[in-house]
Amino acid sequence: MSDSSYLPDLAGGMVAGASFTDDAVAEAAIGLLADSGVRPQDITVIASDPARAERLAADRAWYPGKGERGLSKLVRRFTGALPREVRRRYGPHLTAGRVVIIAAAGGQPADTLAALFARARGESIEQWWQPPTSLFAPPELAGPF
Helix, strand or coil, X not given: XXXXXCCCCCXXXXXXXXXXXXXXXXXHHHHHHHHCCCCHHHEEEECXXXXXXXXXXXXXXXXXXCCCCHHHHHHHHHHCCCCHHHHHHHHHHHHCCCEEEEEECCCCCHHHHHHHHHHCCCEEEEEEEECCCCCCCCCCCCCCC
16 A cells, blocks of 8 residues: 555645744654654655755755756756745745745645644745645655665
């Protein structure tokens, strides 16, 4: 039985996000989420530098563009391809060089995720309904990482 992301393909789902100024604090937040039972495919790391997001996510989280190759990777690089809600909420943070972590409310409710972000010293902590998006692992890739 495969495990898939909480965000259904047609409906979307609740998410919580936060901004982090320091990579070490962002890594600690990812660890705190993982220790609280949030699955790697339900955590996404976004940074203005894709290599930075990849390094922070490692095998404990997802990042936009993970596993993409060829033309789709090139398109993502030039378009950014972040959902409008994420750009609206965290665009200035990303431009300022911060790291944004977003977690889908699967095993934990969004307010619990927000509390975990606060405990991890996240800033601009928000919760919202996220329509279907490519922020999280696609269902065919979801499962134990």
